Amino acid sequence: MTVRTIEVDVLARVEGEGALTLVLDGETVVEAKLKLFEPPRLFEALIRGRACTEAPDITARICGICPVAYEMSSCHAIEDALGVTVGGTLRELRRLLYCGEWIESHVLHMVMLHAPDFLGYPDAIALAKDHPERVRGALGLKKAGNAIVAALGGREIHPVNIKVGGFYRAPRRAELDALLPELRAARDEAEQTLDWCATFPFPSFARDYELVSLRHPSEYPMNEGRVVSTKGLDIDARELGEHVTEYQVPYSTALHAGIVGRGAYQCGPLARFVQNADRLTPRAQAAAERVGLDPSCRNPYRMLLARGVETIYALDEAIRIIEAYVPPAEASVPLVMRAGVGRAVTEAPRGILYHRYVLDDAGLVQHAQIMPPTSQNQRGIEDDLLAMGPMLAALPLDQATRRAEHAIRNYDPCISCSTHFLKLRLEHKARP
Amino acid sequence: MAKPKLAVWKFSSCDGCQLSLLDCEDELLAVADAVDIAYFPEATSHVDPGPYDLSLVEGSITTPHDVERIADIRARSTTLVTIGACATTGGIQALRNFGDHPAMMAMVYARPDYLATLATSTAIATHVKVDFELRGCPIDKRQLLEVVSAYLHRRKPNVQRHATCIECKMRGTVCVVVAHGQPCLGPVTHAGCGALCPSFLRGCFGCFGPSDAPRVEPLVDRLIALGASRGEVQRLFSTFNVAAPAFRDGAAHAAADKGDPR
Numbered sequence: 166m167t168v169r170t171i172e173v174d175v176l177a178r179v180e181g182e183g184a185l186t187l188v189l190d191g192e193t194v195v196e197a198k199l200k201l202f203e204p205p206r207l208f209e210a211l212i213r214g215r216a217c218t219e220a221p222d223i224t225a226r227i228c229g230i231c232p233v234a235y236e237m238s239s240c241h242a243i244e245d246a247l248g249v250t251v252g253g254t255l256r257e258l259r260r261l262l263y264c265g266e267w268i269e270s271h272v273l274h275m276v277m278l279h280a281p282d283f284l285g286y287p288d289a290i291a292l293a294k295d296h297p298e299r300v301r302g303a304l305g306l307k308k309a310g311n312a313i314v315a316a317l318g319g320r321e322i323h324p325v326n327i328k329v330g331g332f333y334r335a336p337r338r339a340e341l342d343a344l345l346p347e348l349r350a351a352r353d354e355a356e357q358t359l360d361w362c363a364t365f366p367f368p369s370f371a372r373d374y375e376l377v378s379l380r381h382p383s384e385y386p387m388n389e390g391r392v393v394s395t396k397g398l399d400i401d402a403r404e405l406g407e408h409v410t411e412y413q414v415p416y417s418t419a420l421h422a423g424i425v426g427r428g429a430y431q432c433g434p435l436a437r438f439v440q441n442a443d444r445l446t447p448r449a450q451a452a453a454e455r456v457g458l459d460p461s462c463r464n465p466y467r468m469l470l471a472r473g474v475e476t477i478y479a480l481d482e483a484i485r486i487i488e489a490y491v492p493p494a495e496a497s498v499p500l501v502m503r504a505g506v507g508r509a510v511t512e513a514p515r516g517i518l519y520h521r522y523v524l525d526d527a528g529l530v531q532h533a534q535i536m537p538p539t540s541q542n543q544r545g546i547e548d549d550l551l552a553m554g555p556m557l558a559a560l561p562l563d564q565a566t567r568r569a570e571h572a573i574r575n576y577d578p579c580i581s582c583s584t585h586f587l588k589l590r591l592e593h594k595a596r597p
Numbered sequence: 598m599a600k601p602k603l604a605v606w607k608f609s610s611c612d613g614c615q616l617s618l619l620d621c622e623d624e625l626l627a628v629a630d631a632v633d634i635a636y637f638p639e640a641t642s643h644v645d646p647g648p649y650d651l652s653l654v655e656g657s658i659t660t661p662h663d664v665e666r667i668a669d670i671r672a673r674s675t676t677l678v679t680i681g682a683c684a685t686t687g688g689i690q691a692l693r694n695f696g697d698h699p700a701m702m703a704m705v706y707a708r709p710d711y712l713a714t715l716a717t718s719t720a721i722a723t724h725v726k727v728d729f730e731l732r733g734c735p736i737d738k739r740q741l742l743e744v745v746s747a748y749l750h751r752r753k754p755n756v757q758r759h760a761t762c763i764e765c766k767m768r769g770t771v772c773v774v775v776a777h778g779q780p781c782l783g784p785v786t787h788a789g790c791g792a793l794c795p796s797f798l799r800g801c802f803g804c805f806g807p808s809d810a811p812r813v814e815p816l817v818d819r820l821i822a823l824g825a826s827r828g829e830v831q832r833l834f835s836t837f838n839v840a841a842p843a844f845r846d847g848a849a850h851a852a853a854d855k856g857d858p859r
Binding site: 204205209219222277287290293322325 | 608609610611612613614615616617619620622623625626629634640641642643659660663688689690692693696700701702704705706707708711712714734735790793794796797798799802804829832836837
C-alpha cells in the first residue's frame, strides 16, 4: 500500500479556524488531532478588573454566533455571586431570548452549513439552485429566530438590552405580539425542514458516549437545571468546574475538557434531547417520533435531527411565552455589589456553557473561568474520528476526507468560542 | 461579463461581522446572484485562488502569521474593506496592548510557549492600505449591503460619519443623559447602529468607535459632573474600540485624577 496524503486547506462551514490531522494505518486511525488555530483572545485575562456588570457585553464578543449564550451564562453566574434571583416575567423573557438564538443558530447550521454535506454541495447557495424552496424556507425560519433576538435585544448579533438583573427596558406587548404571525408560519416551515432533513442519507455510526446536559424539573433546559449525564453524573450545575478538568494540548489554542476519572464527554442538542425528550412539547415530541429520533440515539450524524426537533420546540415555547406576556413593573432587579464567587451553566445552542467569576467587594472581577461547549466537545470529536477507521478506509480518499469533515461538522463546532480555519490533513500510513 | 469576485477573510474576531452577511436573509440569494462568492470559508467549501475584486476583512492582527497573511490578501485584492471594530481598531482583544501580555497569557494557558502570538492586537490599516472601514461591534447589516452595492457599482458608500447623538435626535429618542443622568458616549461615537441603546433606555457604549472629529474631553467632564466615577468613565472608553486614539484620550482624561479608581 502506498502512502497517500490528502490536504484540504480549509475545512469550511464551521465558525472559526482549525485543522485536523488523521493518520490511517489500514483500517485503524492511529492519530486524530483536531487543531483549533483561532488566535487566543484572552477574555479570561482581559476581564479582570472590570465591573461585573460589564461581563455580559464583554463575554458576548467571544462568539458572534451565540452571543445570547454568553450573556445568559455571565448574567446567571454574577447574579449567583451577588445573591440575586431573576424570576417571573423577566425569567420568561430570558427564555424567549434563548429560543430566538437556538432557532437562528440551529437553522443556520442545519440548512446553510450541514445539509450541503449530506447532499454533496459546496454550500447553501449551490443547494438553493436545486432546492430553492427549502433554502428560502430556512432563511425565513432563521429570520424568525433573529426577529425574536432583535425585538428583545435591539439587534441580532451582540444584543444591547441584556443586563445583570434583567433587561434595560422590558418590551412593550405590541413589540412581541408583532412577532406572532411570523413565528406561527415558521413553526410549519420548521416541521417541513425537519421532515426534509430526515430524508438525508445518514451514515451508520454510533459510540457509547457520555452525554452531558442540563435537566430541569419541569422544563426543557435552557437557563437552569442540574447537570446530568447518561453515565450517572447528577450534580448542582454550579459544581461543574469541580467535576471537569481542563487541560492544554500542544496543537490547539482551545483547552480540552474531561470528566474527572472518566474522560471525554459530549454536550449539545443530542445530549439535551436524549436526557430531556419527556420535557418537549407534544408537537416537538410528535416530530421526533415522525423522523425516528428517540432517546436511544447515539449516532452523531443524527444530531441534525435533534436540532430540528429543538427548533420546533423553541418556536412552540416562544409562542407560549409571547401569548402569556404581561409587561413587568420593573425591567430588572436591583443589584447590591458584594464580594463572592458566582457560577452558572446555561445551554448554548452547541451545549453547556459554564462561567465562574470571583468578585471583590466593589463588584470588580478578580478571576474568571469560561468553558465553552466546543472545547468540551473537542476530545470527543477526535474520538469519533479514531473510531471511524474502518468506515474511512473503505472509501476512496476524496470521499474519506469529506466524511471526516462531515463528522466534525456534526457538532456545529464554534471555534471562535473555543478559542478557526480548519485544515484537514488525512494521511494514509503505509503498511509495513 | 464575469461577475465580480467577493472574498471574506477572518483574523482575530468573534465571526459576528461575517455572520452579518448570512443574516441578510432577504438579500443573501440576490447578493449571491450578483457576485461570485470566491472565498468565504464560513459559508462554502468552494475555494477560488483569486485575485479578488472585493475583499471583506474581519478581525485584528494578533499573530506573526497574520502579518504575512494580510499582506498576501492585500496583494490579491483590488478593493479591501475592513468590517467591524476588530479589523478597524483592534477590537476588545486590544486591551492586551495596555496590559502585561505574557502575564495575561499565563492567566489562561498553562503552557503559553505552545502558542505564537503578538503582544498587541492591531487594526488592518496598521499593516496594509485599506480602501474603506466599516465600523461597529458588530457591523450593521444594512450598511454592509450598502458597501457591497457601492463597490459593485463603483461609487462611494453612503455611510454617514456623524455622531450617534444625531441618530438619536433623528429618531426622536429622549436623551438618556439629560433625562436619566446616564453615562452615554453618543456625542462622540460613530453613527451606524441607528442609536439602539438609548432606545432601550441605556447609554451608548461606543461599539461603533469614535465619530468624525469627536470632542471627548468635555464629554468626560460632563459625565463625571453628573456623578459617574472616573473608573466607570475610563472603562466606558475601554471596550471594543479601546485602541482608537480618541477613545484612548477619553480614558486617559477620565483617569487624569488619580482619586477613586472605582
